[in-house]
Amino acid sequence: MKLYSRLYLTPKVMQYLIHAYREGTIRKKTCPIKGMTFYTMTWHLRDLGLIKDNGLYSDSNEKVWILTEKGKHVAELVVKLWRTLYGEEE
Numbered sequence: 001m002k003l004y005s006r007l008y009l010t011p012k013v014m015q016y017l018i019h020a021y022r023e024g025t026i027r028k029k030t031c032p033i034k035g036m037t038f039y040t041m042t043w044h045l046r047d048l049g050l051i052k053d054n055g056l057y058s059d060s061n062e063k064v065w066i067l068t069e070k071g072k073h074v075a076e077l078v079v080k081l082w083r084t085l086y087g088e089e090e
Helices: 011-023 036-047 069-086
Strands: 051-056 063-067
Touching: 011 036, 011 063, 011 069, 036 051, 063 069
Parallel strands: none
Antiparallel strands: 051 063
16 A cells, blocks of 8 residues: 655645746755755655756755646645635745
């Protein structure tokens, strides 16, 4: 039996996915989520197959993350959900 990890769509997770969707990439310095939350969220989304490593940013040697095809699909749904729940852009 395979156990599946869950994705809880908290506002912070939604902001992270929306940012990655709009910007195309996500790095620690550009992410709206700060601190250890950034790392735990990044690792969790990586383990779910929603984001993948895309090398290092040349100026600061930060890892750059991009959405996978599965991640893009989820992010599109999250954008629609955000607009429905909050009636505004993130």
